[in-house]
Structure formats: structure tokens, C-alpha cells
Amino acid sequence: MPEYKGMVQPARASLTELRKIHIEPVPDELKPEKAVEYLDQLRKKFRSFVLAMESCTKCGQCAENCHTYLGTRDPNNIPTNRAELIRKIYKRYFTPEGRWFGKLVGAEDISLDVLEQWYSYFYQCSQCRRCAHVCPFGIDTCEVTFIGRQVLHWLGITPKLHATTGAAMEKSGNHSALPKPGIVDTLEFMSQEIMDEFAVEVEFPVDKPGADIMYIPSSADFLLNPYTLMGAGMFFTYIGANWTIPSTVTEAGNFGFLFDQYSTQRGNVMRLLNAAQELGVKKIVWGECGHGWRAAKMYIPTLADRPVRWPITHIHDEVANLIRNKELKLDPLKNSKPVTLHDPCNYVRACGLNENMRVIIKACVTDFREMNPHGADNFCCGGGAAILFDDPEMYQRRIMFSKQKAEQVKATGVGENGDGILCAPCSICKAQLYPMVEEHNLGVEVKGLIDLVGRALVWK
Amino acid sequence: MKLLIGQILPYFTVTIFILGMLYRLGRWAGARIVHNITLSPWLQTKGQVVLRVGTEAFLFRNLFIYDKALWAGALLMHFALFNILVGHLVGFGFLGTQFTLIPVLGITPELSLEMSNLFGAIFGIVLFVALLYLLYRRLAKEAVKLVNKPSDNLWLLYLLVLVGIGNIMRFVPDYHIEYILVRDYITALILFRPVVHMELLNNGFFLVHLLLVQILLIVFPFSKLMHVFGMFAERYIVNRVYHDPAPDLPNVDVVAARQAGLGVPDGNTAGEGV
Incomplete structure (x- = not known):
């Protein structure tokens, strides 16, 4: 399904793939009404979403500040227009002005076509927050696409990439579906590489009981960005840290953050906290991953179902600190x-x-x-x-x-x-x-x- | 008409305005701030938050940084509008003598009235012109045209008419209105006294101006004009104090690690030119 009525769309997760992340798709004929029902549920919960729906004055400043609009010149990639795809439904069903003066304020009835629009344009949003950064009000389109993606996910409309990645995390603890033996092998190979290239002895301790520091690498670092993981290993060895990588969470990313903040994201958070508890570590240090770091730093405090006993910092914070201390x-x-x-x-x-x-x-x-x-x-x-x-x-x-x-x-x-x-x-x-x-x-x-x-x- | 617009509608307007505001603000307050979505770099003190939100709300900081033309138009429009709203309150309240209340300057009541008229005239024109510019921008600028909805233009037209009529009463001597008449009218309304006989209501422009203001107030809680409050509500979410936890790795002694030569093959390299 690469295109729908002229809109580009990512390939969708199949029924089997959806079931692996615990979603039973809603039948097409019920999708529109269910979408409104889910939206109603979410808008009563998230004020950041409500204000994005209700405070925009359409000044247009976000347009020239969004890389997706600058790159495609597709009007629906203007942040406020992207939000408008959901705002028109929000107005129609949840506000008096939209119910009575729909045309005037741009309200629209829900339909499958609208959902297809959501799927196309909410998955063209990078959730980079540059629009929030430049908006005179600070309206965060990210909050809108989060909720749009959540509703779509509950309806059973999820990109194959996101659904399979979410499922891989649940199964193997990382996005690349690497099993523990593969992880250990790869790390041994990296030790060898480091010896060959830098003449340094680095060990990558996996599941080391009694370690002080739990390092969470991005799983892509095992395959695509080996030098990042090698660099981290060299850094921890250099400073003489008692560190370990938990085999149950070899993933700094958290795709749940991007398509399913309720179930998938929280599941990953709890998995992390379980690992920290089992290994008895004192501190969690995060690897190089943008969305994953935001999900960890800013969302764990509000997503964890129990008190978080471990300080969580980013490896950049720690390296910078040691550089500042000239160590x-x-x-x-x-x-x-x-x-x-x-x-x-x-x-x-x-x-x-x-x-x-x-x-x-x-x-x-x-x-x-x-x-x-x-x-x-x-x-x-x-x-x-x-x-x-x-x-x-x-x-x-x-x-x-x-x-x-x-x-x-x-x-x-x-x-x-x-x-x-x-x-x-x-x-x-x-x-x-x-x-x-x-x-x-x-x-x-x-x-x-x-x-x-x-x-x-x-x-x- | 006089009975309807001048006597009955105002009470209806105030009721709807208050209930509408409660409804709309209640809708916002009912939803929670669930996660911390503060924008970084972070503000470190409450003072910085006040400064940041203040400069955004009153000086339009972001517009200044990213779009100077819109900044100029929007700031002029809102500044003039703010002065006109306050001017209505104090002008009618003190019958134009409000500036005598400023200590030290020794402004006479006559001068104060002159000043009141002058500021009213200036801001009336500035507001009208700035609104025209904002409307022009909506109709002419490509990116704005793409996000525009009919109601956006309509509001600007509506305000232009409203302000235009205000300016007619200010500048055309035949339709000019003495402050005292308005004060008497408002006082009577507040005291629930009949106003229909008042001479003020024979001025057609005043009647239309009054009607437009009332419609605006009735619609206000259900409109995009609520961005006045949305500004503060949204900023309250995205601009808050956040302190990074201090970086510090447990049981790490870099000096000792380097002296032990960790990582360097053949172990015993302690002391070698660290």
C-alpha cells in the first residue's frame, strides 16, 4: 500500500504482525466511529493535545520552518495543516463551533479517507519539534501526531516497520531481533576489532552481576554503527568503570514512543527497570539514540509503574563531565x-x-x-x-x-x-x-x- | 432595536461570555499535563520562565526571531488593541481625566482629556492599519494562504468593521460621543436601570458598534480569539524549569584506572607517560 488517492503511505503491518503487538484491527466499517471514540478518550487526557487543537491562530510561521514542507512543498506537511487533519475532526465532534458552523471553521466529518490522510501525513512527520520551537505559542505538533498515530494503531493501522520493530523488542529485547548469543558474539568480535585497530584491550561485559553501571546501547550499534559501541566500550574501559550491558535490553530506542505510548512504550520501560533491578546496578547510562533518549529521560518518570531507583544519564553527559573535569x-x-x-x-x-x-x-x-x-x-x-x-x-x-x-x-x-x-x-x-x-x-x-x-x- | 441591543442583549452577552469562558477553560483544565514535554535548552529558574513567557506573550519573541514582518504587524495590532481596550475602560471610567492620576507630572484634567483623545485617535488608526496588513498577509502570502480558513479572514474583517465604526465616532464630529454619556449608560446597565430613553442609543454608529462588540463577546469563548489565554496555557506546558541530574559515574576513579593501565595490552604500564 504505497499510495492511496495520491498520498504516499508506508507499507502496513499485516494481521499477524499486529497481533504480535497485541492489536486486533477494527473492521473498516467501524473504523471511523471508533476513531472518534478513541480520540475523545485521548483528548480528555492530554492537555498538550487539547491546546494544539484549540490555540492555533494559523499565522503560518511554522510552514517555512518545517523540513518536510520545505522538502516536499506539500501543503499538508505544513505543521499546522498536519494538525488540521485531526483538528477538523476534533472541531466537528468536540466543539460547539465545529458542530454548528463547520464550514466556517473548517470542521469535517470523519471518514476512512480522513484516516488514510492521517496515516500518510502523521507518518511523514519527524516529530522533531522544530515547529514547537518556532511557534509563537509553543504549540507542539509532535503531541498531535503522537495521538494520531496512537489512534491509528488502536484501529490496526500501523506501519510494518514500527509494528515489527515493536514486536522484535518484546521478543528479543532489541529492535534488530538479535538473540543473546548473537550479542555476545558480536561484542567479542568488537573486542577483537578494537585490539586490531587501536591496540587496546576492551571487554564488553554482558549481564555482569554486581556491575555499577548498566549501559544501554542502540541495537543498531551492533550492526550498522559498530564504532559507536566500540567507542563506548573503550570509554568505559579507559575510566575503569564496573559496567555491563544487559542482554534483556540491548536497545536504547523505544519505538513505542513513536506509535504506541500506552502499551509498547510502557512495556519497554518496565523491561528496562526489571533489568536494572535484576543486575543490581547503581546507575543507567544511555547510548546514542535520539528518540530513545527522550523516551528514557523525559518519559520514564511518568510511565514507570513503580518508583525509579536509578539515575539515568546519557553517555554524552558523562563524557562531557569528565572532559570538563580534565579527566x-x-x-x-x-x-x-x-x-x-x-x-x-x-x-x-x-x-x-x-x-x-x-x-x-x-x-x-x-x-x-x-x-x-x-x-x-x-x-x-x-x-x-x-x-x-x-x-x-x-x-x-x-x-x-x-x-x-x-x-x-x-x-x-x-x-x-x-x-x-x-x-x-x-x-x-x-x-x-x-x-x-x-x-x-x-x-x-x-x-x-x-x-x-x-x-x-x-x-x- | 434600542431595547434589544441596548437593554436586553448586554445581560445575555455577559452571561454567555462568562459561562462560555468557564466551559472552554474547563475543557482545557480537564485534560492533564501527562508527560514532561518542556522544550530545551531548559530554563533554570522561575525568573527565567517568567521572562521567557513574558517576552513571548508581550513582545512576541518567536515572531521577532523567525518572521520580522509578521512580528511588526502582529505586535502593532495587539499593542494598539490592548491600549484601546484599556483606553475604553479608563477613558469612560474617569471621563478622560485618567492621566491626572499619574503622580508628579502635574497633568491638568483638560490636558488629560486632550491626551485621551490623541491616544484614542492614534491607536484607532494604528489598529485599523495593522489589521489591514494582517488581512493582506492572509490573502497574499503563499504559506499563509495554504493554512487559512474562512473564519480567519472573517475575524479580521469583523474587527476592521468594528474598529472602523469606532474610528468614525472618534473622527466624524457629527457622530462623536461624549465620554459621560457612555459612563451613564454603563452605570445604568450595571444598576439594572432602564436605558432605552438615553440619547446615546439614538446614535446609529454607537448602536452598531455596541452590537458588534456584544456578538464578539458571545462568540469569543468559542473562537480562535481564545489564543490570548491559550498562549499562557501552552507556554505553561512547554516552558518550565528543568534541572539535569548531575552526571557522575559510581565507583569510577579515572586516575587510578589510568595508572593501572587498564585497556593497555601487557598490563604493567603503570606510570608510563600518562
Whole structure:
């Protein structure tokens, strides 16, 4: 189902796949009325959603500030119009003005077509919050697409990618469906790699009882971004930490955050807390993953069903802290290629990692060039909220969504000699940018931030 | 007509306005702030929050940063509107002598009335022009056209007519209205006294102005104009104090680890040029 009435759509989860994440799809003829029922339930709960529905004045400022609109010029990708897809239903069913003066205020009856619109456009939103950042009122379209995606999920309309990833997490504790033996093997292989390349002895302790620190890597780091996990291993070894990776949670991401905050996201949270309790750790340190870090840092306190006894920090926080205390010896000359930093949206607009990333990168590389705009003003890579769909139509959209990013990278000039580094310390950013730097011929290699730390460490 | 618009409708208007506001604000308050969705970089103190929300609400900080033209138009419009609303209150309340209340300056009642008229005139024009600009923007700018709904234009037209009539009463001597007449009228309404006989209500422009204001107040709680309050309610969610937990790894001693040469093959490299 790549297209519906001219709208691009990601491939859908099948019945079997939906059942694996405990969803029984609602029959088509009941979908519209159920959608209104679910929406009613959710709007009575989330004030952030209610205000996004009710406070917009349609000033239009968000339009030119959204990478999806800039890349596609599709009017429904303007943040307020994206929200309008649900707002028109909200007005029609939940407000007097929409009930009585529907045409005037743009209210509309629910229908299957509307749900298809939701599916298309809520899964073209990167949930990067740049619109919230620039909105004069602070209206957060992310809160709208969260709820839109939740309703769709309850109806049984979920992208295959998200549903299977959610199911893989439940089954194996990571998004890549890696079993424990695979994890241990891969980590041993990484130890070997580190020895070969950096001549350093690094062990990756798995499920080590009595460890102080539980490190949660992104599972993509086992396969796609090995240097990030290797960098983390080198860092923990360097500082002499008593650390471990729990085999039950080898995933920093939490796709539940992106399509099912009720069941899937909470399930993952409880799984994490169980692991921390079983291993008896003192602290949880998070790996490079944007949405996952937001889900962990900002949502665990309100999603956990019991008191959270472990402080949770990001590995960047810890590395930056040690750099500030001058406890790490780093040699920037080991990273002498020109580097620019792509700020993952969740880090800079939701998790306050802005400064720490810069403390680290400046200590690790010789030629650091800021993008413009950067920090909290930064544009999304175009893959945010895991819209990393491979169907040809959706892939074309991903290229369009990353146009803004490509222009930013080009403007820094890091790729001029074809040897630049685009540091994108987030697994979804990496997964989006690996192909996109090729599509846009940027002349850069995509790397994580901890990759650069590992490389720059001076061991003796 | 005079009976309906001047005597009966005002009580209806006030009732609907109050109930409507309670309904709408109740709808907002009924839903909770479930998760912490504060925007980072984070504000560290309550003072910073007040400053941030204040600059957004009263100086339109974000519009200034990201769209100067809209900022100018919107700020002029809202500033003039605010002054006109306050002007209505104090002007009619103190019959134009409000500026004498400012201490030290020694403003005479006559001068105060002059000032009242002058400010009323200026802001009346500024408001009208700024509204025109905002309407022009809605009709001309591509991105705004794409998000526009009929009601958005309608509100601007409505306000233009409302303000236009106000300006006619201000600038056309034949229709000019003395402050005292309005004060007497409002006082009578508050005291539930008959007002139909009042000369004020023979002024057609006043009657229409009054009617439009009342319709506006009736519709207000159900309209986008509630963004005045939405601003603060939304900012209350996305701009709050957040303190990062202090970074610190348990049982980590980097100096000792480096002296022990952890990670360096062949162990005993302690002391080697750290």
C-alpha cells in the first residue's frame, strides 16, 4: 500500500504482525466511529493535545520552518495543516463551533479517507519539534501526531516497520531481533576489532552481576554503527568503570514512543527497570539514540509503574563531565578530518544535550565547523520518528525530507574534498543519513560522537 | 432595536461570555499535563520562565526571531488593541481625566482629556492599519494562504468593521460621543436601570458598534480569539524549569584506572607517560 488517492503511505503491518503487538484491527466499517471514540478518550487526557487543537491562530510561521514542507512543498506537511487533519475532526465532534458552523471553521466529518490522510501525513512527520520551537505559542505538533498515530494503531493501522520493530523488542529485547548469543558474539568480535585497530584491550561485559553501571546501547550499534559501541566500550574501559550491558535490553530506542505510548512504550520501560533491578546496578547510562533518549529521560518518570531507583544519564553527559573535569586525555589530531555536527532533534529540543555535545566534539577533533542553523534551531535529518521507510515512494520522500539537511552540510564545506565527517550521534539520524549523504553527494562519512571519543582517547 | 441591543442583549452577552469562558477553560483544565514535554535548552529558574513567557506573550519573541514582518504587524495590532481596550475602560471610567492620576507630572484634567483623545485617535488608526496588513498577509502570502480558513479572514474583517465604526465616532464630529454619556449608560446597565430613553442609543454608529462588540463577546469563548489565554496555557506546558541530574559515574576513579593501565595490552604500564 504505497499510495492511496495520491498520498504516499508506508507499507502496513499485516494481521499477524499486529497481533504480535497485541492489536486486533477494527473492521473498516467501524473504523471511523471508533476513531472518534478513541480520540475523545485521548483528548480528555492530554492537555498538550487539547491546546494544539484549540490555540492555533494559523499565522503560518511554522510552514517555512518545517523540513518536510520545505522538502516536499506539500501543503499538508505544513505543521499546522498536519494538525488540521485531526483538528477538523476534533472541531466537528468536540466543539460547539465545529458542530454548528463547520464550514466556517473548517470542521469535517470523519471518514476512512480522513484516516488514510492521517496515516500518510502523521507518518511523514519527524516529530522533531522544530515547529514547537518556532511557534509563537509553543504549540507542539509532535503531541498531535503522537495521538494520531496512537489512534491509528488502536484501529490496526500501523506501519510494518514500527509494528515489527515493536514486536522484535518484546521478543528479543532489541529492535534488530538479535538473540543473546548473537550479542555476545558480536561484542567479542568488537573486542577483537578494537585490539586490531587501536591496540587496546576492551571487554564488553554482558549481564555482569554486581556491575555499577548498566549501559544501554542502540541495537543498531551492533550492526550498522559498530564504532559507536566500540567507542563506548573503550570509554568505559579507559575510566575503569564496573559496567555491563544487559542482554534483556540491548536497545536504547523505544519505538513505542513513536506509535504506541500506552502499551509498547510502557512495556519497554518496565523491561528496562526489571533489568536494572535484576543486575543490581547503581546507575543507567544511555547510548546514542535520539528518540530513545527522550523516551528514557523525559518519559520514564511518568510511565514507570513503580518508583525509579536509578539515575539515568546519557553517555554524552558523562563524557562531557569528565572532559570538563580534565579527566580524559584526548588527542584531537586523531580526528583531523573536517567535521560538522548534526544536532539530533530530540537531543537539542527535548533533552538539553546541546552544550555537552559541543564540549565533546571540540575536545575530540581539530577542524569542527558548525552548521547553520544549529543547536535548538537545527533542522531534522528527515528520518526523525523512525520514518525510515524503504518502499520506493516513501524513500523518495526521505530524500526530499533530507534536502534541508543536505544544504546545511554543503554550506559548511566539510565535504569539499570528499573526506568530511558528518557527526550524527543518533541511530535514526545515522540510518537516515547513511544513504542520504550518497543521494545528495555530500562527500562526508556519517559517524557517531562516541566514535570520535573512542578514536581520540590517549591510552598512555 | 434600542431595547434589544441596548437593554436586553448586554445581560445575555455577559452571561454567555462568562459561562462560555468557564466551559472552554474547563475543557482545557480537564485534560492533564501527562508527560514532561518542556522544550530545551531548559530554563533554570522561575525568573527565567517568567521572562521567557513574558517576552513571548508581550513582545512576541518567536515572531521577532523567525518572521520580522509578521512580528511588526502582529505586535502593532495587539499593542494598539490592548491600549484601546484599556483606553475604553479608563477613558469612560474617569471621563478622560485618567492621566491626572499619574503622580508628579502635574497633568491638568483638560490636558488629560486632550491626551485621551490623541491616544484614542492614534491607536484607532494604528489598529485599523495593522489589521489591514494582517488581512493582506492572509490573502497574499503563499504559506499563509495554504493554512487559512474562512473564519480567519472573517475575524479580521469583523474587527476592521468594528474598529472602523469606532474610528468614525472618534473622527466624524457629527457622530462623536461624549465620554459621560457612555459612563451613564454603563452605570445604568450595571444598576439594572432602564436605558432605552438615553440619547446615546439614538446614535446609529454607537448602536452598531455596541452590537458588534456584544456578538464578539458571545462568540469569543468559542473562537480562535481564545489564543490570548491559550498562549499562557501552552507556554505553561512547554516552558518550565528543568534541572539535569548531575552526571557522575559510581565507583569510577579515572586516575587510578589510568595508572593501572587498564585497556593497555601487557598490563604493567603503570606510570608510563600518562
